[in-house]
Amino acid sequence: MCIIVGKRKGIELPTKQILENCFDNNSDGAGLAYVNDNKKVVIEKGFMTFEKFYKRLMELAKKYDLKRKALIMHFRITTHGGTSKGNCHPFPISNSRKKLKATYLECGNVAFAHNKTVKICADEKEKDMSDTQIFSRDYLYHIWKTNKRFYEDKNIRKMIEKMGGESKFCFLDDKEKL
Numbered sequence: 001m002c003i004i005v006g007k008r009k010g011i012e013l014p015t016k017q018i019l020e021n022c023f024d025n026n027s028d029g030a031g032l033a034y035v036n037d038n039k040k041v042v043i044e045k046g047f048m049t050f051e052k053f054y055k056r057l058m059e060l061a062k063k064y065d066l067k068r069k070a071l072i073m074h075f076r077i078t079t080h081g082g083t084s085k086g087n088c089h090p091f092p093i094s095n096s097r098k099k100l101k102a103t104y105l106e107c108g109n110v111a112f113a114h115n116k117t118v119k120i121c122a123d124e125k126e127k128d129m130s131d132t133q134i135f136s137r138d139y140l141y142h143i144w145k146t147n148k149r150f151y152e153d154k155n156i157r158k159m160i161e162k163m164g165g166e167s168k169f170c171f172l173d174d175k176e177k178l
Contacts, residue, residue, distance in 0.1 A: 002026055004170045006072055007071045008178055017055075018048050023176050028077055029046060030075050030114075031073075031074050032044055034070070035069065041111045046088050091114075091136050093141055112169055114132045114153075114170075116168065
């Protein structure tokens with residue numbers, strides 16, 4: 001199962017050794033999401049080696065005091081869609097294949113990561129898309145269109161949990177709330 005690290009504001013980053021263990025046990029790519037100075041949620045993903053992931057994290061640590069930032073970090077094991085940079089998490093909530101596959105994106109008000117699998121019906125032509133990308137496009141996007149802060153609603157979260165089965169989701173919004 002993939003590993004999601006949801007780091008809240010005021011908490012230190014996990015040690016390099018812990019992050020390396022996460023990658024070593026889920027080595028099909030990594031990604032992260034954070035809020036930039038313009039209050040946009042930024043997704044950076046497609047780090048296919050731990051060294052590249054950690055180097056980028058340390059670059060961000062020079063720019064920001066990461067103890068004061070909320071972050072999502074995701075370490076992937078491929079289940080659906082193949083192993084590729086674009087299939088790494090986190091994802092925007094979007095109906096755009098291009099945005100869901102983007103390895104760098106300022107995505108507005110929310111990004112998310114997911115672990116386990118979501119049982120969905122995918123078109124045979126979409127076998128390069130992960131179940132999470134399809135779930136974002138076909139389900140979360142439509143919920144988000146009616147309520148941009150849906151993840152704050154306890155009833156909607158329960159519905160998403162039921163749809164996702166045993167899946168776990170981690171959302172990061174532009175207020176740096178996990």
